[in-house]
Amino acid sequence: MITIAYWTQSGNTKLMADKIAEGVKAAGKDARVVEISEISASELENENVFALGCPAMGAEELDADMDTFVAEVEKFAAGKTIGLFGSYGWGDGEWMREWEKRMIAAGATVLNDEGLICQEAPDADAEAACKSMGEALAGV
Numbered sequence: 001m002i003t004i005a006y007w008t009q010s011g012n013t014k015l016m017a018d019k020i021a022e023g024v025k026a027a028g029k030d031a032r033v034v035e036i037s038e039i040s041a042s043e044l045e046n047e048n049v050f051a052l053g054c055p056a057m058g059a060e061e062l063d064a065d066m067d068t069f070v071a072e073v074e075k076f077a078a079g080k081t082i083g084l085f086g087s088y089g090w091g092d093g094e095w096m097r098e099w100e101k102r103m104i105a106a107g108a109t110v111l112n113d114e115g116l117i118c119q120e121a122p123d124a125d126a127e128a129a130c131k132s133m134g135e136a137l138a139g140v
């Protein structure tokens with residue numbers, strides 16, 4: 001079972017999460033898509049592979065609730081493979097670069113060496129990239 005935990009304001013990151021789950025399932029594994037308010041970070045502690053999604057908020061920041069969630073994940077992230085993803089609007093992806101650095105500093109491997117970002121709602125190309133991320137998660 002691969003958990004895809006996300007936060008969203010207007011649904012774009014949820015659309016990405018659903019496509020990632022499709023990829024996981026296409027590759028033959030189970031996936032669960034959950035909003036971070038529905039789980040506690042400690043549920044991921046025994047999982048070696050999972051995905052976290054959050055759009056660019058604030059000024060190139062994670063949403064505050066996701067920031068708190070990620071701070072919990074950092075405590076046990078060493079050795080895990082984490083797929084990072086999220087939607088953005090007008091920036092250049094700085095929030096994701098900072099998030100990647102944070103997870104790597106905690107000892108995690110960031111899947112594909114970088115987070116998957118998509119501008120606003122995913123188009124067909126972004127949907128395909130999400131599906132590929134799901135397949136890659138399933139193959140770790």
Ligand SMILES: Cc1cc2nc3c(=O)[nH]c(=O)nc-3n(C[C@H](O)[C@H](O)[C@H](O)COP(=O)(O)O)c2cc1C
Pocket residue numbers: 007008009010011012013014054055056057058059060061087088089090091092093119120121
């Ligand atoms: C309060 C707020 C802050 C935002 N800050 C940024 C930002 O710093 N950089 C950026 O590229 N987009 C920013 N955006 C745009 C969102 O990241 C973008 O609309 C994204 O698609 C929202 O994803 P969601 O539908 O998953 O909530 C911001 C949007 C809002 C509402």
